[in-house]
Amino acid sequence: MMLKKETCRSRFILAASLVSGLFLTFFSVQVVAFEDDEGCLICHKYPMMARVTDEGVLRSYYVMPHVFERTVHRNVPCRDCHSYIKELPHKPVTQGVTCNKECHSIKNPATGKQFSHKMIYDAYIESTHGRKKIADGLDADKPYCINCHTNPLYNPGEGKPPKHIVDRCVVCHEKREFVERWYNHTSRRIREVKRSSKEIFELCSSCHENKEMLDRHVRQAQEEGRELGRKFPIAAKSYKESFHGKLTRLGFSKTASCLDCHARQKDYFKSVHEIRPSRDPESPTHESNKVETCQRCHTYADENYVALDPHPSSKQEDNVFKYYAEMIYNIVGVVVIAMLIGMSLVETIGRRRDGVSWRLFQGSSWRRKSPRGRDRLK
Amino acid sequence: MKLSEHARNVVETCMKHNKVSDSEREEIEQVIANMPEDRVFLQKNVVSDPLGDLPRYSIHIRVQHLLTFSTFLTLAFTGLPIHFIEAIWAEPFNAVLGGVEVTRIIHRTLAVIMISSMVYHLLTITIKPLWEIRHRRFDIRRTIIPLPKDIRDFREDMLYHANKREQRPEMDKYMYKQKIHYFAAGFGNMVMVISGSSFLFPEFWASVLPVEMVSNFQELMRLSHPHEALLALLVIAFWHWYNVHLAPGRFPMQWTFLTGKITREHQIEEHFLEYLRNLVEIPEERQHLQDVLDSRGLSGDDRFDIEVAQPEGAI
Numbered sequence: 249m250m251l252k253k254e255t256c257r258s259r260f261i262l263a264a265s266l267v268s269g270l271f272l273t274f275f276s277v278q279v280v281a282f283e284d285d286e287g288c289l290i291c292h293k294y295p296m297m298a299r300v301t302d303e304g305v306l307r308s309y310y311v312m313p314h315v316f317e318r319t320v321h322r323n324v325p326c327r328d329c330h331s332y333i334k335e336l337p338h339k340p341v342t343q344g345v346t347c348n349k350e351c352h353s354i355k356n357p358a359t360g361k362q363f364s365h366k367m368i369y370d371a372y373i374e375s376t377h378g379r380k381k382i383a384d385g386l387d388a389d390k391p392y393c394i395n396c397h398t399n400p401l402y403n404p405g406e407g408k409p410p411k412h413i414v415d416r417c418v419v420c421h422e423k424r425e426f427v428e429r430w431y432n433h434t435s436r437r438i439r440e441v442k443r444s445s446k447e448i449f450e451l452c453s454s455c456h457e458n459k460e461m462l463d464r465h466v467r468q469a470q471e472e473g474r475e476l477g478r479k480f481p482i483a484a485k486s487y488k489e490s491f492h493g494k495l496t497r498l499g500f501s502k503t504a505s506c507l508d509c510h511a512r513q514k515d516y517f518k519s520v521h522e523i524r525p526s527r528d529p530e531s532p533t534h535e536s537n538k539v540e541t542c543q544r545c546h547t548y549a550d551e552n553y554v555a556l557d558p559h560p561s562s563k564q565e566d567n568v569f570k571y572y573a574e575m576i577y578n579i580v581g582v583v584v585i586a587m588l589i590g591m592s593l594v595e596t597i598g599r600r601r602d603g604v605s606w607r608l609f610q611g612s613s614w615r616r617k618s619p620r621g622r623d624r625l626k
Numbered sequence: 627m628k629l630s631e632h633a634r635n636v637v638e639t640c641m642k643h644n645k646v647s648d649s650e651r652e653e654i655e656q657v658i659a660n661m662p663e664d665r666v667f668l669q670k671n672v673v674s675d676p677l678g679d680l681p682r683y684s685i686h687i688r689v690q691h692l693l694t695f696s697t698f699l700t701l702a703f704t705g706l707p708i709h710f711i712e713a714i715w716a717e718p719f720n721a722v723l724g725g726v727e728v729t730r731i732i733h734r735t736l737a738v739i740m741i742s743s744m745v746y747h748l749l750t751i752t753i754k755p756l757w758e759i760r761h762r763r764f765d766i767r768r769t770i771i772p773l774p775k776d777i778r779d780f781r782e783d784m785l786y787h788a789n790k791r792e793q794r795p796e797m798d799k800y801m802y803k804q805k806i807h808y809f810a811a812g813f814g815n816m817v818m819v820i821s822g823s824s825f826l827f828p829e830f831w832a833s834v835l836p837v838e839m840v841s842n843f844q845e846l847m848r849l850s851h852p853h854e855a856l857l858a859l860l861v862i863a864f865w866h867w868y869n870v871h872l873a874p875g876r877f878p879m880q881w882t883f884l885t886g887k888i889t890r891e892h893q894i895e896e897h898f899l900e901y902l903r904n905l906v907e908i909p910e911e912r913q914h915l916q917d918v919l920d921s922r923g924l925s926g927d928d929r930f931d932i933e934v935a936q937p938e939g940a941i
Contacts, residue, residue, distance in 0.1 A: 553832040577849055588861060
């Protein structure tokens with residue numbers, strides 16, 4: 249009997265394995281590793297490739313080929329960015345990857361020069377967010393390229409271009425794979441690839457809502473006697489309180505997010521990299537530029553309109569008027585309701601004393617015997 | 627009944643406005659004289675139709691009330707899920723309506739209807755008094771405009787309910803409660819319209835206000851819109867519905883908002899001065915009252931003089 253049970257279980261496991269195997273064979277995603285001509289994957293393909301830093305942080309050096317294959321940098325050989333690697337096995341890395349390097353393997357098809365992010369990097373480094381890759385002190389709090397640019401994956405849903413387009417392109421461009429990738433690259437840019445207002449706010453909030461980080465900067469600025477934006481400590485929190493913030497939370501995409509005001513709309517994609525404090529005359533939020541900035545959405549905005557506070561706060565130290573207005577509203581609300589309930593109770597007692605009661609069908613003329621003694625004549 | 631000085635003045639003014647003949651005046655005076663001194667006793671002995679006996683609201687006022695309360699409630703039920711979007715109950719509310727985008731459109735459409743109703747009301751309450759002034763029939767005591775007497779009425783009424791007075795005060799067509807309510811609602815509506823318009827047309831409000839006020843005004847409006855809405859909803863729920871639905875004797879509801887009529891006993895109880903005007907203006911009411919007094923043996927009856935009816939322990 250026992251043997252029979254064991255046999256049944258083995259058969260079941262075998263059948264399940266077969267079905268699973270077949271399922272995986274037919275339906276699993278085909279893994280295509282990127283070209284690893286430099287042999288980096290010899291070591292970096294191992295998931296356990298990691299170390300614990302002196303600070304006790306686990307740093308993983310594992311590269312997932314099937315994931316990297318789907319990223320926007322899949323055609324860039326490792327050493328185009330990790331240019332300090334000169335030999336294998338390489339020495340301990342002391343400097344990180346910077347994004348202003350020229351890619352030796354990729355040429356800009358428009359200019360024929362080596363491809364580089366240098367232009368945008370130079371704009372970024374001049375901005376209020378600019379910092380070196382290896383930074384310390386307050387600069388270390390600032391975002392580097394990879395804080396915002398996460399080397400995003402291509403969406404598998406947009407992976408396959410229409411066959412009739414590929415068929416046409418391969419007549420000259422020969423390689424079907426090249427055409428598909430090129431199609432992905434361009435079609436993604438033709439579509440709207442900007443982050444939504446909600447995503448932009450979440451991204452900016454990751455630093456601008458970090459209380460410890462903000463306190464650090466405020467304290468340091470005070471010590472140095474350096475000027476900081478009046479709204480700097482409450483930028484993210486107050487945006488949430490604002491009308492724009494509320495609409496963003498509701499999911500409306502046509503609402504001003506951080507970048508709609510703090511970046512110039514002309515040359516937007518470059519401008520988001522060169523955000524400046526509002527005291528900088530080049531900033532769209534500088535006094536002299538506010539009307540133009542607001543007019544992007546609010547066509548009839550004028551000098552008065554820009555007096556509206558896009559970062560309102562109810563805190564006493566930020567806005568005394570709003571703080572007391574809210575307090576008065578709350579007190580008035582409670583007092584009014586309490587008084588009305590009190591009046592209703594007094595009236596109920598008085599009317600009951602008059603002999604008036606609640607009856608569903610006799611209407612308002614029904615009366616019971618009154619404690620006051622003046623009853624309806626029979 | 628011997629009328630108070632104020633009530634006498636009301637009757638005389640009404641008779642003057644209606645240009646009553648001498649015979650009518652005699653008839654009116656006779657009915658008034660036949661009424662028992664104790665108004666509580668009078669109100670308890672008249673015959674009333676729960677649907678209403680005497681005219682109170684014109685068809686215009688009833689339509690305005692209908693438009694206002696239906697839009698007010700639907701505005702509240704579409705506005706609150708927008709304001710409290712993150713509350714657990716807001717999502718199904720918005721989902722039922724087709725999402726918050728649809729809720730916003732419905733909310734704004736209803737606001738336009740409510741504003742139209744307000745304009746209609748303003749026209750009504752302007753045109754009629756103008757006509758009355760032109761024909762020398764205007765009596766401010768018969769309007770909703772607050773007067774010093776209302777403060778005295780409020781005090782006396784509270785004392786009556788506290789069993790410290792024998793009679794409720796002689797109140798006019800609109801008593802203190804209705805005046806408070808009317809102006810609270812009027813003020814609330816204005817706040818809602820102005821604050822709502824400041825969300826829709828911020829550029830307009832910024833351009834008409836002094837620059838120093840612009841930001842605080844906008845923030846105040848953002849505070850006011852939900853606060854006023856909640857307050858109005860609570861006032862309606864706790865007070866208005868109490869007065870017209872839940873108060874003893876008013877339950878399950880007064881039909882006035884539909885029929886435009888008020889019951890006779892209610893008119894005597896809370897709007898005695900208006901009842902006196904009814905006696906002047908409606909001959910049938912005089913006849914009816916006289917018949918009631920005769921049939922119940924109350925004509926000229928002084929058995930129920932208020933001093934006789936004083937309950938034990940009353941001050």
